[in-house]
Amino acid sequence: MTEAEDAAVILGVTDRAFLIRLTDGARVEVGPELLRDATVRSDPTRLLALLTSKNVSHAPWLPDFAAKSLAAADLSLEVRICLRMALALRGSEGETARLLGEIGEMPHGPMLGAVLRVLPRAVGPRAVEAMRPALAALDDATWRGAVDGFALLSRSTSELLEAELSRQDLTPIGRRRLLDAAASVESPGESLLDLLESLALKSDPETERTAAGVLLRGDSAAIRSRLLSLMEKAPALDIDLATYFTVRPTPEATPGLIRMLIRASNPSTPDEFLQMNVMQALAACTGLRLGLDAKRWIEWWNTKAPK
Numbered sequence: 198m199t200e201a202e203d204a205a206v207i208l209g210v211t212d213r214a215f216l217i218r219l220t221d222g223a224r225v226e227v228g229p230e231l232l233r234d235a236t237v238r239s240d241p242t243r244l245l246a247l248l249t250s251k252n253v254s255h256a257p258w259l260p261d262f263a264a265k266s267l268a269a270a271d272l273s274l275e276v277r278i279c280l281r282m283a284l285a286l287r288g289s290e291g292e293t294a295r296l297l298g299e300i301g302e303m304p305h306g307p308m309l310g311a312v313l314r315v316l317p318r319a320v321g322p323r324a325v326e327a328m329r330p331a332l333a334a335l336d337d338a339t340w341r342g343a344v345d346g347f348a349l350l351s352r353s354t355s356e357l358l359e360a361e362l363s364r365q366d367l368t369p370i371g372r373r374r375l376l377d378a379a380a381s382v383e384s385p386g387e388s389l390l391d392l393l394e395s396l397a398l399k400s401d402p403e404t405e406r407t408a409a410g411v412l413l414r415g416d417s418a419a420i421r422s423r424l425l426s427l428m429e430k431a432p433a434l435d436i437d438l439a440t441y442f443t444v445r446p447t448p449e450a451t452p453g454l455i456r457m458l459i460r461a462s463n464p465s466t467p468d469e470f471l472q473m474n475v476m477q478a479l480a481a482c483t484g485l486r487l488g489l490d491a492k493r494w495i496e497w498w499n500t501k502a503p504k
Contacts, residue, residue, distance in 0.1 A: 227253050229262045241275035242311050248283040249315050259283060274299060275308055282312070285319035293320045300327045305334050310342025317349045322357060324350065329361070332371035344374050348381035355382045355389040362392060372396075373407045380411050387419065394423045398430055409434050413441050421447055428453035432460060439474040446481040454479050455498055458491045 227247050231237060237244055247253055263280045266272065278299050284292040297320065303309045313331055316324040324346055331343035351358040361367065362375055379385070379393065396408035409427065412420055428438050428450065435457050442450040454475055461471040472489050479494060480486050487493045 229258055232262065233266075238273075238276055241273075241279060241308050244276065245279045245282065245308075245311055245315065248279050249286060249318070254283045254286040260287070274302060278303070278312060282315060282319050293323065296320070297323065297327055305331075305336035305339040307338040310336075310338035310340075313339070313342035313346045314349070317346050322350060325357070325361070332374050333368050340374055344377050347375060347378035351378055351382050353383060355379070355385045358382060359386070359389045359392055362389075362396070369401055369404055372400075373404050376404070376407045376411055380414050385415070385419075390419055390423055394426060397427060397434070402433075405431070405433070409437065413437055416445055421445070421449075425449055425453060428457065432457075435460070435471055436474055439471065439478040443474070443478040443481045446478075448482055451479065451482050452498065454482065455491065455494045458489070458494060462489070462491045 225231065227250075232244070232247065232253075237247070253259065263284050266280055267277060278296065281292045281296040281299065285296050296316075300309070300312060300316070303312065309331065313324070313328050316327060328343040328346045331339050334340045334343070347358060347361070358375070358379055362372060362379070367375070376393075376396070379389065382389065385393075390412070393408045393412050397405050397412065399405075400408065409431070412423055412427075424438060424441060425447070427434055438450075439454065439457065442454065458472065458475045458479070461468040461475055476489055485497065487497060
């Protein structure tokens with residue numbers, strides 16, 4: 198058994214990569230000899246994790262090792278991409294262009310998904326040209342990798358994600374998948390929130406629910422404002438909104454919840470489940486327990502609620 202076969206567990210690959218030898222638990226540092234091992238190279242996903250860790254991608258020996266490895270005629274596409282990714286992480290512009298070209302040749306599958314997750318770290322916004330077509334992939338690992346890549350690019354700013362969601366050539370399934378990345382934006386801008394509200398109202402039903410779901414995960418004043426607006430425009434979201442304002446009581450939601458209770462109490466189509474959820478939300482938002490009778494809530498609102 199080779200050292201690489203023996204050292205089967207990777208630890209700390211997002212920062213410092215090393216392997217643990219199974220026979221005695223000793224730590225094995227990653228160096229050129231280990232990366233040349235056929236066992237390591239036979240698992241491209243593990244090789245990618247090793248080469249893109251900080252201690253390996255920034256090791257002084259890496260450029261020379263990668264250049265010599267890339268000169269080999271029999272190198273597989275996956276291994277070439279792993280090596281070019283490590284060089285791109287060091288800021289090699291020439292390798293960035295080659296890397297993006299070769300990613301376009303990769304078949305859909307777990308390896309492409311892993312590459313797309315790391316790519317934004319290496320090439321920044323240029324990763325979009327590789328991630329965009331992957332959003333429509335049938336393979337789960339591929340499109341999920343693209344979504345994770347967009348989330349990484351959009352974590353600190355929502356402008357790029359907003360532009361992608363607004364593209365006219367984006368397929369409905371691609372838009373829904375990209376909406377998952379929107380939930381990772383730490384401080385979504387007003388224009389992105391406006392776009393999410395619009396998509397929650399004027400799309401196909403599945404996209405509407407996905408866009409609303411992104412808003413329902415947030416808790417900022419700006420997001421609550423959009424949800425209050427949706428209360429008046431999107432009755433299909435009544436249950437979700439009632440649950441939201443039960444967990445995050447907002448007095449401004451009271452009139453909308455009362456109107457929701459009126460809808461749920463329609464004699465021709467009563468909805469007891471929605472009634473119970475709205476009653477709980479009203480109790481959370483007002484501190485009152487006036488039951489399921491919408492008339493009692495209307496009377497209280499008209500006479501007791503602050504004007």
